[in-house]
Every structure is written in structure tokens, then in C-alpha cells.
Amino acid sequence: MATLELGTTSAAAEPGTPPGTGTTVRGWVRPGPTAAQRRADVLLGLGMAVAAVIGTELARGASSTHVDLGIGGVEAYVLSAAVSLPLCFRRRFPIPVLLAVAALFVVTGERATFAFASNLTTQASLFMAIYAAVAWSRDRRLMKAAVAVVFIGMFGWLAINFVRALRNNEIEGPNHALLSPYVSSVILTVALNILYFFGAYFWGRTAWGTARQRHELEQQATELAVQQEANSRRAVIDERLRISRELHDVVAHHISSIGVQAGGARRVMDSDPDAAKNALSVIENSSRTAVNEMRQLLGMLRAADPDVDLETPAAKAPQAGADRLPALIADVNGEGLSVGFHQIGQPVQLPETVSVSVYRIAQEALTNVRRHSTARSAHITLRYLGDSVELEVIDDGRPKHAPVGSRLGHVGIRERVGLLGGETEIGPRATAAGGFRVRVRIPLDPQNRPLQGGDQG
DSSP states (O other): OOOOOOOOTTSSSSTTTTTTTTSTTTTTOOOOOOHHHHHHHHHHHHHHHHHHHHHHHHHHHHHOOOOOOGGGTTHHHHHHHHHGGGGGGGTTSSSHHHHHHHHHHHHHHHHHHHHHHHOOHHHHHHHHHHHHHHHHHSSSSHHHHHHHHHHHHHHHHHHHHHHHHTTTTTTSSOOSSOOOOOHHHHHHHHHHHHHHHHHHHHHHHHHHHHHHHHHHHHHHHHHHHHHHHHHHHHHHHHHHHHHHHHHHHHHHHHHHHHHHHHHHHHHHHTOOOOHHHHHHHHHHHHHHHHHHHHHHHHHHHHHHHTOOOOOOOOHHHHHHGGGGGGHHHHHHHTTEEEEEEEESSOOOOOHHHOOOOOOHHHHHHHHHHHHOOOOOOOEEEEEEEESEEEEEEESSSOSSOOOOOOOOHHHHHHHHHTTTTOOEOOOOOOSTTOOOEEEEEEEGGGGGSOOOGOOOO
């Protein structure tokens, strides 16, 4: 006979709840089967029905006594196939399928005993029906009730068969073992049935728990992806706002210079026309530079998220710039990292936005080296290339195995350089010693920089 399970589960925890998977999804309902799974179930049910008919015929041929095929000589075949056919809907209607298979299972055992006892397909059908009910039922309470009914019914039927066997003295044997043949047979049969039913139940429970865990992991992955996207977006916005404040300082400097030169030109316009012309020339250049810088400022502010509040800047440190790289390196050198500095080319006066960006990029790169790398030394190279300036920061370390950063610093560097019309190269160095490289090249001519936010002046 088959095997059964009176599996009791704690009311405090849903069967199949995976341990240690983070937040649990309460009230989770397993999605129904896909179209492909439904098609596979139909093929499975039909295939097992055919196999059941073949198994019944083989059991008939292997029987040492005459067998009764039932009504019309086909009842045994029909019942054998009928036990398996409901499996065509095992994942779509798991509880009705379980109840139908269990009922047909008992009827087959009563009406076609030879086919029932020797047909493995019949035994497998009930096992699969129990598994599918536990693994795919959407209503867990109804599932538990249905499984309990089936298990109680099966063990009750098993007990009835034991009583029949005892009454008819059907279980006998010539061997004198520790226990009588009847008691030995009862113990073995009950043990096999417990393994059968509990095995089906817990296999289905594990499958349901695995599906629930997969859902939780997918949900967590989605939340992490959304959070990472939000963090990346926030990093870009923060970098743009930071650059905007720095540009504000640069433009304010130019405007102040224009005011001073205009006042001087007014005073000497009559007495020294040449000096006035020079002052007006300075005003013209400064105003053009200020306009270009202001266009970038407006472009970045237009691209920034309008929902982000612009907080009042904190008290400002000394103005950052390429000329302060030695001071930056001196600060870092005392923190367990040896940093070298090398300058190539004839130094030129950098536009203030470029100078500030060079300093900020070097600062961010060194911060990443200290936090996320095993490097003991790093080197900064500043190259003046005539029409552009290039900054390169390299180190000799490898990424730490401890939790690493989100690489939002790299996002900020790329954003800053992109807004200035430059190029960025960030990644591992192609050397046997390993290490990491951050290299940026920024054009010096503001006319070569793209306007941001679609600003056409």
C-alpha cells in the first residue's frame, strides 16, 4: 500500500519558511504555474496513465493466480489510468487533484488488488499528488486540512486491511522470528507508509519554501537595485551641486574683478585713455569668461533634480585648486599611505573651474585608495599638455576583501569631468603588480566644452 503522513506543523511558522533569509514575506501566495508548466503537467498525466495501463497488464501476466479484471474485463485498466489522469492538473488545481487521486487510489486497491499491489505507477501517482498539493497550494490552511483528511483516510484504510488480514489469517510464515509474521508485517508496512507519506509531504514543503525564498531574494534584489540607482543618482546630483557652488565662487570672482576694473577705467578715462582701454580689455575678457562659466552653472542646475533642496554651504575651507595639490599630498602622507607627486610640462594658469576640479578629483581618488585598497603607496602626476591638462592617480594595491564602497566616488569623478568636456579612465592597471588608475584629461579652452542642459546661450 502507499505511505502516509500525519505531519503536524507549528502554527507559529508557515511550513517551508526558509531560515535566515532576512525579512519574511507574510501572506505570500505562490504564483500559479506558467503555460509551459501546465503543458508539462498534461503530458506527465497522460504519460503516467499509459504507463499505469501497461503496468497493470504486466502485473496480470506476472500473477501466479487467476486475476479478476472487473466489469467488462477492463475495469482494472480503467482504474489504473484514472488514478494518474488527474495529474494533468496537479499544479493548476493541486487540492482537488489530491482528493481525486486519493479516492481513486482506494477504489483501485479495493477493486483491482493485483494491479494496485504490483503497479508502481499507481503508487507514484499518489506520491506526486501529495507533493503537488503541498508545494503549489495557494490556500495553506485548506491544503493542511485536505492533507490531514487524506492521511487519516489512508491510515484508517490501512488499519482496516490489517484487521481483515488478521481475521482471515492471511499473514503467516514458516520462520520463527522474534516477532510473529503478522506483527512483523504490520511494523514494516506502517514504517514504509510513514516514509512514503512524510517523504511526499516534506518534499513538497521544501519546494514551497524554496519558491518563497526565491521570491524574497528577488524582492530584495529589486529593492537593492532601486536603492543603488537612487544612490548613484544622488551622487551625481550632489556632485553637480558641489561644482555649481564652486562655479558660483569663480563667477563671483570675475564679477568683482569687472567692478574694480570698471571703477578704475572711469577714473582715468580722461587723464589716461590707454590705461582705460587696458581696463576695458580686461573687463571684456573677464565678462566673456564669466558668461561661459555661468552657462555651465545654469546647465548643471537645470540638470540637477529640482526636488533636491539646496542646503546652505558650510563654512568654506581655503579655495581648492591645482596649486594646492602638494598640501593635499602632505595631509594624506601621514595616514599610512605614501604619496608621490610629479609634474610634467610647462605650468600654465588653469581656468578656475578646471583647477578646482583637478584638486577635487585627486582628493576623491586618494580617499578611495585609503578606504578601499590595500595600497601602501600612490603617485599623482599632473601633465600640462598645451590645450588640456591631465591628472593621473595610480596605486600599488588591490581591492580589499572587506565590504567595499559603492563606487559612487567614481560616478562623481566621471560626472565632473563630463561636465567640463573631458575624458575619464578609471580601472585596474594592466600590470603584474596590480594597482588601480584614475586618469582624467580636461580641455583648457572653455569654447571646446559642451553646454549643459541644452543651453544655447
